[in-house]
Amino acid sequence: MHNRLTLLASSILLASLSSGTTQAALYAVDPGVPGARPYPLESGNKTGYAAWYQDTHGRTLDLCLSKAVSSRVAGAPGVPSYMCILNPAPGQFDDTQAVVFPTNFPDETFWFAADGSITDAARGIDLGYGAAIEAAFNGEVADGNQQSFARIRIRVDVPVAGVYTVTHPYGVDVFNVTPEEFTDTGGTRAINMTRDIGIGPSGDYTGALKGDIGPFLRSVNGPYTETNPDTGQQEKFVGDPNVEEQVTGSPFNTNFLRIQGPNGIDIRSDVFAVSGKLSAVDLPAPALVKRASYSRGNTPTGVVAHQDVFTLAPPPPGTVIFLDSAGTAVTMTEANTTGSWFGQSAVNPTVPATLQVTADNHLAIPTALPPTTVPVPLTDLVTITRAQYSRGSGLLTIDASTSDRLTPPVLKAYAGRSGALIGELAGAADKTLSPPGGTVPPATIRVTSANGGSDTEEVVIVP
Template sequence: MPSAFAATGVTVASSPGLQEAGPVSSEHGFPTWYLDKTGTRIEPCLEGDNPLCGFLPGDIPDPTQPVAFPANFPAEFFYFLAGAEIVLPTGGRAVYTTGLEAAFLNDVQPGEQVVFSRIRVVVRGATPNSTVTFTHPYGALTIDTDGAGDGRLVRDVAPSVGNFTLALRGDVGPFLKAANAPAGYLGNPAEPSTVTGGPNGNVFSMTQPGPNGDETFSTDQFTVQGRIATNTGVTGDAAVAGGDFVDVFASTTGAALEVVGQEGIFPTTIMSGQDGRFYARVPVTGAVTEVVVRNNGDNPASTARIPVQGVSVQQATYDGAILTVAASSTAPAAYPLTVKAGATTIGILPDALPATYPMLAPPATITVSSGTAAGVTAPVVITGGPASPAGTTAPPVGPNVPPVCDPSPCGPGGVPADAAPTARLASATLSAPVNLPIAIDGSTSTNATAFSTTTTDPRVTITNETTNRPTVTVNPFAAVNDAAPRPAFSTAPVTVTFTASNGAATSSATVTLTPVSDAVTITNARSRAGSDLRVAGTSTLNGQASVTPATQIVVYARTSATAAWVKIGTSPVDAAGAWDVRPRPAPNVTYTQYQVQTSRGSTVIGNLTG
């Protein structure tokens, strides 16, 4: 039976339709808004009692209380979410989901925040063992169905902790807007509607082989959720202490910022603004480690917390022979300060006076730090120096010279016809991560005119087997169309034979491959009948989170240690190494155990919590 992922892939992707991520909120650590290229800004909708926010039962730990980070905060929410469904005459269906999702790499806690764009199509009951074509507002794709007519494609772009601008590169955007959208929102997630804004049209359609030729089905009805932003947020750019002042820098598209006062140290201070940049020089009467900037134009007011830099660089110049550095610290006791270029120490500043360091080549930036004050990096400004000498012109490339053989004549490829071959391998043992091609290097073999590479082990596939650098791949383990768990993956060594030949003469060498599976960690595993079923975790290969092709996860569950395993879902591993299987709606049964199998060889069995 062919795999449901055999030729599944995106065939048309729209150009990135998002333009900018807003300032990060100090309340929950996510951007306050995202802006698309049509000028529409959307912000988080985090009100549990607001049906337009689209939360499902169980999303908010205590729905009777206001959302608060991190104690009562959803594990995921959507800046934008749209979906459509096609019901087939046979009773099957195709479901389209697209969105800009906020989530956490592992747990709901600071430092785990990620935002990514998603395109997902799941089809059930289509024409079996066929290629089905889909078009949607942001592009087109194909899915190869299995024997039941099932298949799926999930394309998540740029889940990376704290790097919220990576989501701008995804396929989602500009944001769709429903014709029946309530004021201030992109749509009502409970009421399907026609939409506008899709760069590839505003219809979800599928074409599949039928008994009388291709047949096409489509819908223009979408559910949409997303709240149009009214707040602008604020970014805290820097706060630098020097003497009796702290210089505070911030930016926003709003117009009314202030530095929140600290009792007994400094009063609330209005910031001056120009072209989105804001600045205030705050007189202080004590030590300050952090300042808060508040945007009073937002409702509720947004804030940014800025740690105060303990070191300020006054000079970093190079005149062609001497690097000069001067810096001040918030406290005289912080001296001496250390001047570094990367990890290399250049010298020591005993006080605030300029220090000089003769050198032939200056660094592009220097970092000044101390044991008690935070370091700060500054660019080196070139103020003088002679022009560097011109380089020597390389000689012209000569003609190709034919091989010279001794004895003559030369055989095929410049090898003497009567020479004995010798097979040589760069390494006799190799680690072979599952589903990751590994090259066997036989390029130092001598007197060979032909090569072959063979194995009797069915766990591996060999390509380029007639070259001196063949490629060996340990075949994938679990597949998304598996109906039941597989026996445990074998990591027993694999023997591969490499042969070099010249006419009738041959020479062979063997290499031992040790299959390496991925490392799986479970971060969430719970089951509550009719309420929630979720198994989530991470998968890394040799310590790497982003592996191509993506690792596929298959999850099974059972109600007791003697019950049969039931397949509950599949998931690809995203670029941050995370995966999540969360069937919705949750089944009306409580499972007690889960089993996770991966395409890269891992099997993990554990208990579900209630």
């Protein structure tokens, strides 16, 4: 996967269910120097790149430029077994000399990289996989051209046309190789997908936070400690790119590669070559609250209510608690080391209310700073069950409901995510709106609650 910046290779992508839309990938990036050019070369950074990225498991990785070598795999003459990916580039980067920006610097480097493969000659499958947080250049290696992005790359030689499903640590991608495409390629790289997310202007490294990568995969045998020959310092790495090993860290607990396809193809690999240098910077434990909502209603035995909190934070031995609207501490639980925590309180809230979520990671990372506490508003849940436009009548019909069935708040419908108000939904907890028709329906509608909940849906067109 390690070559120059490619925005999007040709692919036959039928559908994609990746972490980018449902799972926070990364948590934070080095903010640079406030009030100045964010990453000045005259500072201790010396590359113009963000020094580090942090994931939701609390691990922080530096831009990997160390010449520390593996103590598990001996290098060949002229090809040291570096713990970082430092590929020589004739005329640009000589790895036998000191790394100096920009005169002797790789045209691509990495905060994180994981490579995997599946090769089965008998079944005609040859799959290459790469996941990375990459540093590259928009043009020549020079200050002002620095860029970062999150990359997923899948390339597969296939034996026949058909639908192939690739499951990987950061999602599921489905490819339809048509007979024409198979004939054109002969099956060689009939699947050829590169998804780069986060490429922005030089000096802005926040885009990669929205990509598919994260938390960082790490070897189940790590971390590894090696000596940097340039400084004599001991450094730690989440994996050894010279060794294929089992890993952990997938946000979906899919710490493997798997390809399924026509004629019963179903092949799996559980090993990856991983590179990433653990940073010495001390950062607070991440706590990313995905949802804090309440539901309540009348039952034959009285009012039943609950407050639900979903948070991404370091998995055990990390801990997460939240204080509900009454100030009672609720211990949250995590089931499968993905860092997805859940907690519930049976207290009937008085809204508006703000909950306090606290994550502590010092048992996993002793140098971690004190626990992180995040305030988050408690909202109801809004669900749109119908958003339908009739071409015949010109009517837009919207049905929506709120999880507050005891004292339902006002719901309002808008055209699009930030468009004009369509109207107020009438009724009790389940509400309906049929405003006067128009010739042009909105592509989407958004329904918001006076108690903070919201939902957005595409409008279905009917005769």
